[in-house]
Amino acid sequence: xxxxxxxxxxxxxxxxxxxxxxxxxxxxxxxxxxxxxxxxxxxxxxxxxxxxxxxxxxxxxxxxxxxxxxxxxxxxxxxxxxxxxxxxxxxxxxxxxxxxxxxxxxxxxxxxxxxxxxxxxxxxxxxxxxxxxx
Amino acid sequence: xxxxxxxxxxxxxxxxxxxxxxxxxxxxxxxxxxxxxxxxxxxxxxxxxxxxxxxxxxxxxxxxxxxxxxxxxxxxxxxxxxxxxxxxxxxxxxxxxxxxxxxxxxxxxxxxxxxxxxxxxxxxxxxxxxxxxx
Amino acid sequence: xxxxxxxxxxxxxxxxxxxxxxxxxxxxxxxxxxxxxxxxxxxxxxxxxxxxxxxxxxxxxxxxxxxxxxxxxxxxxxxxxxxxxxxxxxxxxxxxxxxxxxxxxxxxxxxxxxxxxxxxxxxxxxxxxxxxxx
Numbered sequence: 001x002x003x004x005x006x007x008x009x010x011x012x013x014x015x016x017x018x019x020x021x022x023x024x025x026x027x028x029x030x031x032x033x034x035x036x037x038x039x040x041x042x043x044x045x046x047x048x049x050x051x052x053x054x055x056x057x058x059x060x061x062x063x064x065x066x067x068x069x070x071x072x073x074x075x076x077x078x079x080x081x082x083x084x085x086x087x088x089x090x091x092x093x094x095x096x097x098x099x100x101x102x103x104x105x106x107x108x109x110x111x112x113x114x115x116x117x118x119x120x121x122x123x124x125x126x127x128x129x130x131x132x133x134x
Numbered sequence: 135x136x137x138x139x140x141x142x143x144x145x146x147x148x149x150x151x152x153x154x155x156x157x158x159x160x161x162x163x164x165x166x167x168x169x170x171x172x173x174x175x176x177x178x179x180x181x182x183x184x185x186x187x188x189x190x191x192x193x194x195x196x197x198x199x200x201x202x203x204x205x206x207x208x209x210x211x212x213x214x215x216x217x218x219x220x221x222x223x224x225x226x227x228x229x230x231x232x233x234x235x236x237x238x239x240x241x242x243x244x245x246x247x248x249x250x251x252x253x254x255x256x257x258x259x260x261x262x263x264x265x266x267x268x
Numbered sequence: 269x270x271x272x273x274x275x276x277x278x279x280x281x282x283x284x285x286x287x288x289x290x291x292x293x294x295x296x297x298x299x300x301x302x303x304x305x306x307x308x309x310x311x312x313x314x315x316x317x318x319x320x321x322x323x324x325x326x327x328x329x330x331x332x333x334x335x336x337x338x339x340x341x342x343x344x345x346x347x348x349x350x351x352x353x354x355x356x357x358x359x360x361x362x363x364x365x366x367x368x369x370x371x372x373x374x375x376x377x378x379x380x381x382x383x384x385x386x387x388x389x390x391x392x393x394x395x396x397x398x399x400x401x402x
Contacts, residue, residue, distance in 0.1 A: 002237055015237050032270050034304055034400045036168055037234045040244030040381050042184045048364040050310045050355065055358050062342050067201075067335075074196055077189040088183065089197055096182040097233045099304045099365045101400045103270055110308030110399050113364075116226050122359035130242050132168045132235045134268075134402075136300050136371055170367045176318045187338040201335075208330050213393045222317065222324050224332050230316040231367045235300055235379030263375050266369045268402075 001019070001028055003131040009119035012083070014047065016058050018114045021131065022107055027134045035107060036099040036132040037115070043087030044119045044127050051114030056066040066088055087120030094118060135162055137265040143253035144209050146217070148181065148191050150247045155265065156241055162195045169241060170233040170266040171249070175223035178253045179228040184188055193244060212214030221254030236267070269296055271399040275287040277387035280351070281317065282325045288374055289399065293313045296401045303375060304400040305366040306385070311355030312387045312395050319382030332358055355388035361387060370401070 003024045007020060009015040025035050039046050050056040066090045068083040077085045098115070101108040109115070137158045143149040159169050173180050184190040202223045204216040211219045222225060232249070233241040244250070271292045277291040293303050307314050312339070336357045338350040345353045353366040366383070369376040385395060 002235055002242075002389065016247070023188070028396045033402070035233070038233065038235050038242065040242065040247065042182070042190075044244055047360055049360060053345060053347075056353065059343050059353050060174055060357055060360055063336075063340075064360075066342065068197075072197075074200065076192050077187060077193045079187075085190065086192050088303070089194055092194055092198075093185060093227055093361055095229070095363070099233055099306065099400070101270055101304070101306050101398045103398075108306065108308065109269075110310070110396070113312055121314055128239075128244070130235045132233070136369055136376075168368070170312055172367065172369050172376065174376065174381065176316070176378070192305065202331075206331075211321060211327045212323075219324065219327050223328055226315055226317060226328055226332075227361055231362070233367055254286050262378070263369075264369045266367070268302070 001133050004112055005129040005131060006126055007117050008126045009117060009124045013128055014116040014117055014118055015063055016114055021115050025102060025133055026105060030133060031105055032118055033102045033134055034103050036097060036100055038097045038130045040128045042091050043095060043121050044104050044117060045091040046098045047094055047116045047118045048098060048113050052084050085094050086128060088105055091118045101109055137263060139263040141251050142149060142260045143258045146253055146256050147195055148250040148252055150248055151251050155249050158265055159236060159241055159267055164236060165239055167236045167268055168233055169236050170197055170231060172231045172264045174236055174262045178224050178251060179225040179230060180232050181217050181250045181252045182232060182247050183250055184246055186246055217256050218251050226255045269383055269401045273397040273399060274394055275385050276394045277385060277392045279331055279335040279394045280387055280390050282386055283385040284382055285385050289383050292399055293370060293375055294373060298370060298401060299373055301370045301402055303370050304365060306365045306398045308396045311358050311389050312385060313364060314366045315362055315384045315386045316366060316381050317384055318380055320380055324331055351390050
């Protein structure tokens with residue numbers, strides 16, 4: 001089954017979509033199987049990461065922003081804004097698709113795992129994540 | 135269904151395989167499902183990235199080549215050429231498998247997404263990508 | 269079918285799980301299909317990488333440890349030890365799930381590919397990898 005999840009991040013950073021994905025999967029009523037998430041964008045990506053202590057996510061974002069800074073003199077692709085080329089690079093370093101097993105009707109996330117849409121732009125529009133559940 | 139895609143990149147860099155993958159998937163005649171790409175190599179990888187402006191892909195390659203340069207004094211694995219160890223690292227940082235939903239018989243790529251084989255060596259041989267469509 | 273693989277890495281680094289995954293898949297008795305691995309942790313990850321020359325894996329680990337060092341003054345998430353925040357970053361840069369086609373009852377790995385659990389902590393506990401085979 002194919003499902004769509006529309007998300008509008010408020011800003012650059014990690015947007016927790018765990019509950020939304022879990023709800024969509026529960027609605028399918030499948031006991032065991034696989035849920036694959038696919039994001040239809042190249043300046044946002046998917047991440048399974050620590051869900052408990054927000055300082056871990058803050059550090060992850062700070063680290064990534066330092067690794068892939070805006071205003072790097074290497075960039076020639078600058079017409080769409082200073083945050084656009086870093087966004088493409090960050091997306092390339094993370095995941096466009098993630099597959100999570102479903103066991104007894106629920107996502108088989110680890111105890112400390114959450115699912116995040118990682119928005120890499122400052123003024124994001126609505127983002128679309130496609131779910132394949134089977 | 136399992137399909138094979140043979141690609142011979144001309145040089146180091148991003149090789150657009152979108153049309154080839156799309157053609158193989160169309161040939162299966164499946165309406166809704168999932169297409170998983172898997173690359174059988176450790177010095178080339180898979181990427182979904184901006185398909186429109188080639189400057190974004192050029193910058194991505196330049197950035198990655200600066201992050202993972204040849205001739206780094208850290209490398210001890212040097213017998214297979216100066217581009218071999220950087221190729222393994224770049225492959226580790228990107229994807230060996232990507233899963234893309236199929237909707238109404240076509241890959242559910244976003245408007246600005248293309249599928250690329252990222253060749254990390256300078257004188258590549260033929261590369262094999264396995265497709266699982268179901 | 270859902271299977272569980274428990275692994276206890278001895279130390280930080282790449283732990284070869286190819287034979288274990290291959291054995292589990294063979295036990296399913298499926299001819300053609302897809303094997304998806306999912307790791308239920310955020311300080312360890314999955315990697316398909318060169319299986320032959322251990323110097324390639326040593327260099328990969330050295331390179332990653334240099335890119336994401338312990339003791340970085342950027343980190344605020346430090347309560348769980350000096351290796352914890354680097355572990356989360358390394359996990360974000362690599363894979364939480366990998367899908368490998370199964371052909372004629374065996375994983376369609378390339379000739380030089382092995383499957384590794386990449387342990388990012390120094391004193392790891394048991395790790396759980398979920399396999400979905402269908």
